[in-house]
Amino acid sequence: MAANTDSRTAELRRLIRKAKRWDALFGVLGILSLLAALFTGMAIDGVPRLTGDFFTSFPSRRAANAGILSAWVGSILVMLVTAFFAVPVGIYGGIYLEEYARKNWITTVIEINISNLAGVPSIVYGLLALGLFVYTFGLGQSILSAGLTLALLILPIVIVTTREALRAIPRHVREGAYACGASQWQVVHDHLIPYGMPGILTGVIIGMARAIGETAPIITIGALTFIAFLPPVPGMGEPAAGLFDWLFSPFTVMPIQIFNWTSRPDPAFHQNAAAASFVLVFMTLGMNALAIWLRFRMRKSINW
Amino acid sequence: MTSATITLPTPPLPLKAEARGLDFYYGDFKALKRVTMPVYEHKVTALIGPSGCGKSTFLRCFNRMHDLYPGNRYDGTIQLLPDAVNVLDKSVDPIEVRMRISMVFQKPNPFPKSIFENVAYGLRVRGESSRSYLEDKVEAALKGGAIWDEVRDRLDEVATNLSGGQQQRLCIARALATDPEILLFDEPTSALDPIATGSIEELIHQLKGKVSMLIVTHNMQQAARVSDFVGYMYLGEMVEFGDTKDIFMKPKRKETEDYITGRFG
Numbered sequence: 032m033a034a035n036t037d038s039r040t041a042e043l044r045r046l047i048r049k050a051k052r053w054d055a056l057f058g059v060l061g062i063l064s065l066l067a068a069l070f071t072g073m074a075i076d077g078v079p080r081l082t083g084d085f086f087t088s089f090p091s092r093r094a095a096n097a098g099i100l101s102a103w104v105g106s107i108l109v110m111l112v113t114a115f116f117a118v119p120v121g122i123y124g125g126i127y128l129e130e131y132a133r134k135n136w137i138t139t140v141i142e143i144n145i146s147n148l149a150g151v152p153s154i155v156y157g158l159l160a161l162g163l164f165v166y167t168f169g170l171g172q173s174i175l176s177a178g179l180t181l182a183l184l185i186l187p188i189v190i191v192t193t194r195e196a197l198r199a200i201p202r203h204v205r206e207g208a209y210a211c212g213a214s215q216w217q218v219v220h221d222h223l224i225p226y227g228m229p230g231i232l233t234g235v236i237i238g239m240a241r242a243i244g245e246t247a248p249i250i251t252i253g254a255l256t257f258i259a260f261l262p263p264v265p266g267m268g269e270p271a272a273g274l275f276d277w278l279f280s281p282f283t284v285m286p287i288q289i290f291n292w293t294s295r296p297d298p299a300f301h302q303n304a305a306a307a308s309f310v311l312v313f314m315t316l317g318m319n320a321l322a323i324w325l326r327f328r329m330r331k332s333i334n335w
Numbered sequence: 336m337t338s339a340t341i342t343l344p345t346p347p348l349p350l351k352a353e354a355r356g357l358d359f360y361y362g363d364f365k366a367l368k369r370v371t372m373p374v375y376e377h378k379v380t381a382l383i384g385p386s387g388c389g390k391s392t393f394l395r396c397f398n399r400m401h402d403l404y405p406g407n408r409y410d411g412t413i414q415l416l417p418d419a420v421n422v423l424d425k426s427v428d429p430i431e432v433r434m435r436i437s438m439v440f441q442k443p444n445p446f447p448k449s450i451f452e453n454v455a456y457g458l459r460v461r462g463e464s465s466r467s468y469l470e471d472k473v474e475a476a477l478k479g480g481a482i483w484d485e486v487r488d489r490l491d492e493v494a495t496n497l498s499g500g501q502q503q504r505l506c507i508a509r510a511l512a513t514d515p516e517i518l519l520f521d522e523p524t525s526a527l528d529p530i531a532t533g534s535i536e537e538l539i540h541q542l543k544g545k546v547s548m549l550i551v552t553h554n555m556q557q558a559a560r561v562s563d564f565v566g567y568m569y570l571g572e573m574v575e576f577g578d579t580k581d582i583f584m585k586p587k588r589k590e591t592e593d594y595i596t597g598r599f600g
Contacts, residue, residue, distance in 0.1 A: 203440055204447075206400060206403065206440065207440060207446065207506070207509075208446065209400070210398060210438040211437075211513070212431075212434035212457060212513070213430075217460050222446060333447040
């Protein structure tokens with residue numbers, strides 16, 4: 032009898048081990064394929080090119096002298112403009128739709144539209160921006176146009192994540208604040224924004240991480256592929272550049288530089304492209320890591 | 336159903352509030368029907384009745400909590416004395432009502448902020464910013480909530496790290512900090528263990544005579560232990576209201592008797 036039970040348990044354990052193998056396989060497969068897809072080829076080709084000069088040189092006709100200075104500076108400036116417009120408008124819009132807007136058919140239509148906009152191909156945003164910012168508003172093929180375009184692109188992401196962050200705040204905490212005699216704005220300002228901040232920031236950074244890799248809309252509005260100068264620094268140069276002159280400067284960004292190098296026949300340029308891609312992937316992953324870290328840190332103090 | 340059987344105390348006690356002919360609608364659903372009930376000053380009034388009878392709905396009318404959600408509608412009056420203002424009137428700002436009538440919820444709901452800021456919040460929304468004033472008020476409120484001795488050395492710690500019972504007493508302190516005229520309790524112990532429940536009931540006893548309290552409870556023994564008056568509600572109507580002893584010892588209505596003897600509900 033006892034022997035019978037023992038063999039039954041052994042049999043069960045074997046079954047459970049076998050069943051659990053799939054969990055392990057699933058995890059390992061995921062990590063491996065991700066790493067393989069993203070890094071291996073790129074790293075082998077690109078890493079030898081990642082010297083200090085690579086970051087401080089302008090593009091060049093000679094692959095060995097070419098660098099990504101104008102590209103990473105352009106990317107960062109465009110991101111600044113994007114954040115400047117998308118973050119306040121997105122958070123404001125999210126708060127308005129979630130907390131203030133009446134629930135009627137107009138807001139329903141707006142909500143459906145926002146969700147759909149998040150899925151619109153980015154090239155469409157590029158075409159819109161070309162017509163609107165570049166020609167109608169006459170902003171030209173500038174950093175400002177690019178920043179505005181990407182801001183439009185990530186606006187739905189910021190709005191949707193802001194709303195989700197606010198919705199995650201339990202009803203009884205909200206009611207507790209109202210029961211203290213707080214006005215709606217006091218509830219939003221003193222409670223909902225601080226408690227929703229981890230989620231909101233995550234949305235912002237994930238949106239930015241998407242924007243930094245976007246190529247199509249930037250090409251559409253006419254970013255240049257060969258830029259051997261930096262945008263004017265306010266107060267520098269002759270005559271001295273104005274505070275906002277850099278906004279109207281031509282520019283290039285990382286993905287476009289990569290695109291340009293890949294399309295050249297000389298394999299030496301492909302190495303440059305791999306190296307630049309490596310940097311871009313790190314920028315994106317770095318931003319995502321920052322989002323995770325921020326969320327982790329801020330969530331620690333917030334539990335319900 | 337016939338109208339409510341309301342037995343008023345003799346001699347009459349000073350009134351703090353009175354609901355008269357109160358109807359309440361969630362959209363098309365009529366959740367309260369012609370509810371009339373007095374709230375006596377510095378006494379504890381308990382609302383009992385089976386789930387879904389409208390007792391929480393009735394309680395949440397007192398601080399206009401229903402205004403937060405669309406589609407809700409009140410009819411009738413809740414007069415707050417001595418100034419006889421109808422708190423349900425559209426011209427009365429719900430914020431003003433909530434500043435006069437505090438509420439403690441079913442689930443402890445401290446803000447994820449420091450213990451001090453939790454209690455000070457009601458004062459801050461009233462524009463108080465003097466540190467020494469806030470400190471005095473917070474200390475007094477925490478003492479009133481019978482939690483001062485447990486938290487006096489850690490007022491800067493996050494309130495959500497307290498135990499459930501402590502959180503609920505903190506919420507009572509938060510509600511007391513603003514010297515409310517009426518304190519509403521919406522099943523304040525249903526999420527707590529028996530020991531924490533005992534300490535909350537003890538606290539309600541201590542507050543008796545200082546604050547007018549209205550408490551919704553699922554637990555009839557609790558109603559019998561803490562209240563001076565009881566209202567029994569069923570299907571959105573006030574069935575019987577009277578002195579706690581009378582309601583539990585010799586209810587006038589058969590329905591009340593069936594409920595409190597456990598034959599129903």
